[in-house]
Every structure is written in structure tokens, then in C-alpha cells.
Amino acid sequence: MSASPNSTPVNVIAENEEQFRDFKLLNAVNDRYGGVIIEITEPMDSALFASLLRASIAQWRHQGKKGVWIKLPIQHANLVEAAVKVIYRLLQPNQAVLRAFLKNPEGFWYHHAEPNYLMLAYWIPESAHTLPANASHRVGIGAFVMNEKREVLVVQENTGRFWGTGVWKFPTGVVDEGEDLCTAAVREVKEETAIDTKFVEVLAFRYEICKQESEIEAAKWMPFDEYAAQPYVKNNDLSKYIADICLAKKERKYSGFAPVPSTSVFSNEKSYMYFNTYDLNGQ
Amino acid sequence: MSASPNSTPVNVIAENEEQFRDFKLLNAVNDRYGGVIIEITEPMDSALFASLLRASIAQWRHQGKKGVWIKLPIQHANLVEAAVKVIYRLLQPNQAVLRAFLKNPEGFWYHHAEPNYLMLAYWIPESAHTLPANASHRVGIGAFVMNEKREVLVVQENTGRFWGTGVWKFPTGVVDEGEDLCTAAVREVKEETAIDTKFVEVLAFRYEICKQESEIEAAKWMPFDEYAAQPYVKNNDLSKYIADICLAKKERKYSGFAPVPSTSVFSNEKSYMYFNTYDLNGQ
Known part of the structure; x- marks a missing residue:
């Protein structure tokens, strides 16, 4: 067998x-x-x-x-x-x-x-964990865009808190995960207004809870003074600061943070460092 | 019946x-x-x-x-x-x-x-949604803290990429959801070193993927030049910029973004606006 x-x-x-x-x-x-x-x-x-x-x-x-x-x-x-x-x-x-x-x-x-x-x-260990926190913030951007005629680019939204108020505001958007701030600003302006722009610098920033994506109803160039004279801009602490900063920038009296590309030796990833390049390098 | x-x-x-x-x-x-x-x-x-x-x-x-x-x-x-x-x-x-x-x-x-x-x-609608995106970023901070002897506050980590390298670095941490950047910086320095500090301004910022919470092994005051002479600081693009900015700040030649409290008329929430207050107000 x-x-x-x-x-x-x-x-x-x-x-x-x-x-x-x-x-x-x-x-x-x-x-x-x-x-x-x-x-x-x-x-x-x-x-x-x-x-x-x-x-x-x-x-x-x-x-x-x-x-x-x-x-x-x-x-x-x-x-x-x-x-x-x-x-x-x-x-x-x-x-x-x-x-x-x-x-x-x-x-x-x-x-x-x-x-x-x-x-x-x-x-697993019998001790408090050291795992990284989850993401906690969204990074929103608002873009101050000016043309040769010193007109500022403004939009009207068809949803959200400004809908139906007649307010003209700067184009805004949200930075995607892994996207650079300067890339996001240029992308959002293009998406909302079809205008090509060049990123110059970060003029200011702030923290705010951003409630809702906005959709654009209209976009146009507006004389800066007309923008700044809108009641919403004049009567709101935050908007007033933004307008003042933009005005100072327009008159070349203000240094913001400009992006400078650099590489980390550890991650070997390129990223931008944003700082007052005028104060540091005179440019 | x-x-x-x-x-x-x-x-x-x-x-x-x-x-x-x-x-x-x-x-x-x-x-x-x-x-x-x-x-x-x-x-x-x-x-x-x-x-x-x-x-x-x-x-x-x-x-x-x-x-x-x-x-x-x-x-x-x-x-x-x-x-x-x-x-x-x-x-x-x-x-x-x-x-x-x-x-x-x-x-x-x-x-x-x-x-x-x-x-x-x-x-529900038969159209693309307009729901807000989820959080995509964590906001990390690194604090440049100097005492009257012009020594800088540095720490060594007991986990992460710097563990065992002997590198002394600035205290770092993560901004909590809803927490102000300036509050977070003061809190993190206190947690890591027990030193009380006052927030002055944002010197610079950058984007980076933050991999891991750090835990502190040691903290001390170190002469600024000694800090800047560390090979990790000298030979790394990003650290070099940071050291240069801190040096310029130390010598009062650099304006960063200082927090100015303000209130939005819409949300009625207090928040800080960060900008170059020196260029705008001469202070």
C-alpha cells in the first residue's frame, strides 16, 4: 500500500x-x-x-x-x-x-x-500616552490684491453671513492639507476671480472659528478708498486693522512676512519660512 | 356592561x-x-x-x-x-x-x-456639498525666551528625533483648539521649564508636518552664541534663519507680528490680530 x-x-x-x-x-x-x-x-x-x-x-x-x-x-x-x-x-x-x-x-x-x-x-503601556494630537485648526486666507490702477480686488458671496448685505470683501479660502500658504492664496484668488496673482507677503494673521465655505456671486476691482469706506469695514475692529495695514502696505510703509524657501536637513522636505525679510536682509 | x-x-x-x-x-x-x-x-x-x-x-x-x-x-x-x-x-x-x-x-x-x-x-441635495472641511492643521510653536543676562532658554527632549543627540533647542509645543497663540506659547514654556514668560511677538512662522509630541529631559539658560554655535543650528537652513532672526531681535533690529486684541462685530468673540505694530503705529 x-x-x-x-x-x-x-x-x-x-x-x-x-x-x-x-x-x-x-x-x-x-x-x-x-x-x-x-x-x-x-x-x-x-x-x-x-x-x-x-x-x-x-x-x-x-x-x-x-x-x-x-x-x-x-x-x-x-x-x-x-x-x-x-x-x-x-x-x-x-x-x-x-x-x-x-x-x-x-x-x-x-x-x-x-x-x-x-x-x-x-x-499599550501602563502610562499616559505620547501619541500626537489630531489636527485642530483650519488655515484660512484672505488676499489683498491690487492692480496698477491701485484698485483692490473684491468679491461678493452668495452664501454665508455676508450674503445679501452688499458687502464687497477680499477673496478668501482655506489652505489644503500639505499645501503652502502662498500657493493656497494664489489658487483661491484664481478660483474665485480667475485673476492670476503673485504672492508677496503675509501682512497679518489672526485666529477665528471659520464657520462655512463661501461661494462667490460677483468679483470686481474697486478703488481702495471705496473698499475702506464700506460701513462693515469701518465699523469692525478687525476689518479696520486689515484696511489700515493694506493702506500702509500700499504706501510702502509696512513690512509683513515674506516666504523664503528652505530645506530641513532632517526631513529633507522643502518648506517656506515666513518672516520680516526687510528687517533681516533689507529686502 | x-x-x-x-x-x-x-x-x-x-x-x-x-x-x-x-x-x-x-x-x-x-x-x-x-x-x-x-x-x-x-x-x-x-x-x-x-x-x-x-x-x-x-x-x-x-x-x-x-x-x-x-x-x-x-x-x-x-x-x-x-x-x-x-x-x-x-x-x-x-x-x-x-x-x-x-x-x-x-x-x-x-x-x-x-x-x-x-x-x-x-x-441631501442633488448637488455637490458645501459643508465645511474638517481640521487639517496643527499649530505648533517654538519660543525664543531671553533673560536679563541675554541667555536663551533651551531644553533637551527625551523622545523624538533629537533624543540622545545632545542638541539644546527652544521649548516647543502645540496650540490647543480654541487657544490663542500667545497664550499657548506662555503655557508651553511654563509646562516644559516652569519659567513664567511674557509674550512679545511672532518672529516668524513656517509649515511643517509635526510628527510627535516631545517630552522634556532637561531645561537650562544658555548664552545665545553658544546656542547658535551648535552644529544642528548652524548647518540647518531653517534653524539658521531662526537664529538670525532671534539675533536681530536681540539687537532690536527686527519687527515681528505682535498680538493686538480686537472684537469682531459679527461673532462678538474676542481674538488677537497679529501684525507689524511697529510699522503701523511706531510701537
């Missing part, structure tokens, strides 16, 4: 064991800070996911890993509940720090979201 | 109908832009949630509502899947704009997340 009829089940068992070993931990890559990033790309049953995640975390805890990230595409939303509700850590009564610091101390918590994915985070 | 044995079921039916009417729509409040915000505060079965949400959206579509927001606390993560997977809109083949613009065109998509909640969004 040949050995083959008996060897078949042995092979099958071996394959199963191999599969089991493969599937016991979730696929993850190391990050640069002693943590791991799980990227879910295939559909998965949520109970299976929970058990794999539990086994993976036990293993990573043993290896001294710190942060665990799950990048979960929106099509795998069925796994969110398992990540946040399953208990991956049993807290001792005296672990008040962890309880206070982690919003969901036993399981994963939400770090940030983009339209098509949710990023979840978990911290 | 009395009518009561028969009236009981009538009452029950009436109550059920009333409950049905109450439960048919999810509780929501109007926002200022023609949309509604659903806040989930009680545990709910996900199938019930999906059917209520479907009925609510039908009603809101009829009323001409635009954006729909769901603020979903992490403890109700069981409802995420229903919000994103259930089809609340049947797209026609020619609606390429919506398909391209909405990441999850038939259901809700992720707008943003904080540790303890997920914000989901949906756009």
Missing part, C-alpha cells in the same frame, strides 16, 4: 496550522515611535477581527510595543464597534491616570477621521 | 400610535445653514436607528434641508455601520458629480473625529 491516502490529511492539518499561524496576528507595520499600524484592506467578520486584535495586542505588549493604530476604511465600518467596545486592557483600581487620559481606557479610541477612513488608536 | 373592557385596547393603540409618531424621526436641531444635527445620547438598536434615520432623511428632504450631521459618542459605536452602509440615496447613472465629490455617495461619510466621538455627515 502506498502512504499517500494517509499523508493527505496530514498535509491538510499542516496547512491549517500554517493558516492559523498566519491569521493569529493582524498584519501590521512598525512605525518610527515603537508602535504598530494596522491597515485593514479586506472585509472581515467583526468577531474574528476582535479575537485577532486581542491576540495581536497580547503579542505586541510582550514585545514592548507602545501605540497601536488602526486605519479603517469606511467600507469596513462593521469593525469599528469591535475595536472600541472589546476590552483589550483590564485596568487596576489605582490606574487613575490612564482612566483620566484615555477617553476609552479599555479599548481603542478615535484619533481622527477623513471622509473615507477612520483612524483609531490604542496605547 | 361598561365600556371599559373595550376601551383599554383602544387606548393602547392610541399610545402606540403616539409613540410611533414620536419615534418616527430622530431628534435633531437645525443648524444655521439649512441643515440638521442629530445628537445620539441614548443606546439604540442599530436596525431601529437605520429605519429612523431613513424616515428622518425622507422628511428632511421633503422640507428642503441640506446637510445632516450625526454626532455619535464612542459608546454608541454600534451605530456607525448603519449610518455609513445603509443606502439613504439612490443615485442616477448620470450623477457623476455626486459620486466624485462624496466619498460614500449613498450613505453618511466621516467628517471628523475626536477621542470620544465621531462626526458623520450626509448631504
